[in-house]
Amino acid sequence: MALSARRESARREEARREEAPARLRVAVAAAAMSLAVALGGCASGTHHADAQAPGVAAGANQPAQASAALPSWRDGKARQAIVSFVERVSKPGSPDFVPPAERIAVFDNDGTLWSEQPMYFQFFFLLDQVKAAAPQHPEWKNDPAFKALMANDIPGALREEKRLMALIAQVSGGMTVDAYDKIIRTWLDQARHPTLKRPYTELVYQPQLELMRYLREKGFKTFIVSGGTLEFMRPWSERVYGIPPEQVVGSTYGITYALRDGQMTLVRGPRLEFNNDGPGKPVGIYRHIGRRPILAVGNSDGDLEMLQYTMAGAGPRMAVLVHHDDAQREVAYDRKSKIGTLDKALDVANARGWTVISMQKDWAQIFPPAQR
Secondary structure: OHHHHHHHHHHHHHHHHHHHHHHHHHHHHHHHHHHHHHHHHHHHOOOOOOOOOOOOOOOOOOOHHHHHHOOOEOOOHHHHHHHHHHHHHHOOOOOOOOOHHHOEEEEOOEOOOEOOOOOOHHHHHHHHHHHHHHHHOHHHHHOHHHHHHHOOOHHHHHHOHHHHHHHHHHHHOOOEHHHHHHHHHHHHHHOOOOOOOOOHHHOEOHHHHHHHHHHHHOOOEEEEEEEEEHHHHHHHHHHHHOOOHHHEEEEEEEEEEEEEOOEEEEEEEEEEEEOOOOOHHHHHHHHHOOOOOOEEEEOOHHHHHHHHHHHOOOOOOEEEEEEOEOOOOOOEOOOOOOOOOOOHHHHHHHHHOOEEEEHHHHEOOOOOOOOO
16 A cells, blocks of 8 residues: 555656646746737727727637738627628638638628718719709709709708609610719719718728628628619729629619610610619519628618528528717717618617627727828
């Protein structure tokens, strides 16, 4: 018994000596981490919640690569949920791995990728076209919608919606698609937002630009699925968003192939042919994309059906809503807004555990820096 006890004591002493270096390595690593944190704090100074960009720490379960790719996102639940989903579906060997061909992400445009207040930007364009065409239409002078428009009474013009849409149809109907494209490009180069005084294409959301780039780096194909028209979005979507025109799904006017000035060309009709909003969005996705998305991002009740359609498929899926709750840096609105109403969709998102982005809490920066 004494010999056995001595042997057991010797064995324990040997194990203790072998374990010591391991404990030392752990202690050294912990000390180094503490020193790094302390030095980082001294170098960066006090953290402010309203800083332009969050710290570069990736978070407990987030890759550093994702952190670097999304610098304008604060490290909160929304960002963590998005990164976790993207990493899971794009990592070979993951139980949730999705082949690249099926990694389809769809984004609404108005209120999701760029601002939409005090009214949809395309509507500003259409109203400007009506004003520019006024000298050629003296018969408009007694039209209530036109009178309100010329008095800059936008609410009054919107109350005369049917008359206003008839004026818009007269202006743009019968134009070739090439001529209309040129008018849109010229307007975007020259027009400025009425209150922010910046070009409309600068009023895109910096965090969303980063998210779309991150998705594409992870093998996703990104699409715009909007109630706006194809013609209005396609001239600038690739330059601003990196989304080529063939990946834009939108509302459409009737178009015919006709002879103009001795050449065959495409000519716009006066009537809306397909409204790609609300229940129209799943239809547009089916017609133009041909695959059910696995990730959908919207901001209003008009996006609800797109989000529901996305989540109804098999396998890993994600639905995201942008909540405009930042009155200081953009605009705060949701349930009672006539533009971008977020009511039923917000209730559904909360009930089903969809990801809701708080612009105030989750985005350290709203718009890109102004271009000179």
